[in-house]
Amino acid sequence: MKTWARLMVLIAPYWKSMLLATALSFLTVASGIGLMATSAYLIAGAALHPPVLELMEAIVGVRFFGISRAVFRYLERYFAHDATFRVLSRLRVWFYTALEPLAPARLMEYRSGELVSRIVADVGTLEQFYLRVLAPPLVALLVLLAVFAFLAWFELRLALTLLFFFLTAAVAVPLGVRALSRGTGRRMVETRSALNAQMVDTIQGMTEIAAFNRAGRQQEQVKALSGKFMDLQGRVAGIRGLSAALTGLLMNLTMWSILLLAIPLVQQGKLDGVYLAMLALGALSSFEAVLPLPMVFQHLEESLAAARRLFAVTDAAPAVQELPGPSPEPRSYDLRVSGLRFRYAPDEPRVLDGVNFVLPGGGRLAIVGPSGAGKSTLVNLFLRFWDYQEGSISLGGHELKAFSPDDLRRYISVVTQHTYLFNATVRENLLLAQPGAGEKELPRAAREAQIHEFIQSLPRGYDTYVGEKGYKLSGGQCQRLAIARALLKNAPVLLLDEATAGLDPVTELEVMESIHRLMEGRTTLVITHRLTGLERMDEILVFERGRIVERGRHRDLLKRGGLYRSMWELQNPV
Template structure:
């Protein structure tokens, strides 16, 4: 695969993302139509429930008069129709509602992942991994609850309540007014009671869930270190404490839910007794037929069953708002890099890299790199050497357009990086970092991240360049060998070489090697660094390291000391540079 093919493949990615977003946006009208359909089906299903009880009440009363059986066949058929219709319509309502909600949820999840791609890695430093995972899973899942557990129940209850009040009001106006009043209590008073008693707890649930997820993730990932320092008991106690806080909030929320349900039950009882109070005198006065008494008295029970779900629905609102705010914080977070509205075309090779007066940092106003200037001609090698915290990785993030710079210029092939699309820049500049992520899969799957369509011969060529091919060939499963989580089945050097093989497979003209020999002993580090530089022969290379660089290894050395470029090294083992 040549460079132009690789560039085209990378450059096509932004268009693909935008197309997906446009498709999702265009399909939102169809999703709303499905939600309207779900509301209609839910109203019909709830109407069947009310109709079933009302018709059954009339049928029982009429049967007590012992009319000819033929007079009861039609009402019996209506009862059967209501019973069957309730089940069928309820299933259809759940199907349509969940289909629409899950489609909207998928759109929201895509937006969240787009935001992650826009923010990563520099814009995500404030989030703990477990908390971020909770935002992207649990909090986004709650978006569907806003439709299914809040809006749909209220829409169905409003329609069914209006119809039921009209039905009872026609038979007994006074009973109809009582029913309307009790429905208002169920729709407003009961939810207000539930919300008032659980507002704080519901708002705390989403953040507490995020804290618990973050603590759990850290406990699992650091289990070995915790056990080694005998800190596992303390960490487990802290984890249990967070779980207890989350459970206590859920219990208090349950108490509030019960209070709301109690108010709804009292309102239903009041509706029944109110109907009895007004309907019985109406029957005695001849204003209401005796067979309709049971209809007036029992219909409120079915209606209040529909309204009984409104208090729990309203109680969800504070939790859903808190979850939505946590997701919105990610979606609307300011990107660490401002992409150009109309990107300039990617320059053609050779790719000369020039930095002039560069100032950059992770926190606005606190630059780690200050007044940095250097040149790396195409095909040459430069070493960026300095202690931890001097800005070496910051420089790599700037060159990869993962981090913006506050002053100065950085040009690639004579074109300012700020005028180029970030994905286009990363199709030219590749990073082999010290802690490159290795997925819990096979060697082949980890390699194909760089180029999914690579042939086996190309995979083997990349492994050979990284000095891994002989080792892979000696494995019983070869390329199909599982590497374990985070590459646990590989040594530190093998993980680094696998990361280099991915970079070689992607065929980047400019390669940044960020601390490639970190955590290795001096001899192994020198051998690995020499092999890595040999593998990227002919490319423009920036070697980022805190170790002294052997003479002849690179063409020039830039020393970072106190976040400022220095003239060179005093150590004899380091090539002097006038940078």
């Protein structure tokens, strides 16, 4: 479907309010013309000093049109904006709903600032689609028909003159403007979005930028983009000025031509002189409907560019296909992986290449191996962030693909190296794992994770804000909060991906202590670089380039003298 047609479908539910607003907009312009025409008639009539009674109709007309114009204008603004805001909120919800199933796999291609820009600026740009693209031509057409009929009632040539100038201003000038500004709208939308993304990046990376002394360079990039944006805005303003001047010229030519035609008619006695000013000024004021037209194409181009960028995101196929029907209910929580092969994209190399293992319910399995071996990828697959291409993974005897991602994730707790904490209170960050948790459960989980006392020592205890991404907490404290979260969630399967990486050895030992409590009674998969505490594992798999190259218990692997042994020797020099 064409972009504009898809846009129309999105705003279609509001067609009644829009039609009403368009009708009101027409009535506003019509009242303006009526006011101008009756005023002209009244002034011309009054100059002849007739009895006041004869002017009564015109006086009432002026009063009526003066009031109705204001009332219609108010109502038109009210309904047009009401409809527009409804459309905008519908668009935002639509975009967000479409975004959710794409996370996280398909959204990694976009910078976070880029997505923010799309949801804020691009949706905002679509505000124009009805107000400045759809409505003005309709209103202009209605006004033209009405004024043409009115003039033709007096004299057809007057009506034809109006038709000529009106169409020139309403069609030829906009087409000329379009030819001049071709591509500007699209470039503006793109430049603005790049500028936004750059700003968000700069703000998010402030620490790194300052630390590496890159502020100057970053500033230059922002300056370059905003310079480009300003140029484009200047260009649009110039074109806008030119088109306003042309429209004004045509408007005055209309009045002049109508006078030129009508004055001889008065002289020949075919037209009462009292109507002269009325006809000329009425035609003149009908141009109010033409004024917004030259920018229609510009706004159309901007709207279409914005819509295309939104559709580009929402059209991406989710990385995971949901099967219809309810998810199975596993009775046990053993994980079986067989013949698993996976690549992130068709043209990329295999990240997992024939992986087989069984993790019995309640068992403990460790995965070690060099960076890039595919360890975290396995976690991504367990959580159904991506779907695997070959082989199978099953939980309690049911293939993972049979579970909806939401249902599956209920059975799994994850603690990774990068714990995301929201800029909210400690309590809210913990409740994320178990929204219904009671007043007793939070401290119990926190105590087990050995973070309760620290939280108590904070100025506002559990109601202390942790700062954006938890920057007010240390790495160890963040990890302990993550462990407390996992305890609260109380899921039967536990995935730990480098949960203690980045901590100093003492903190690491302490956090490991909490982790071992967390593991009790749960099916656990531990991914780690550090080969400490692995004696307690039932089995260790050594990954290298997507394959399992060694497997066994700690002692056996040490004896074998392979990759595991050399990794261990590197970390534990004698």
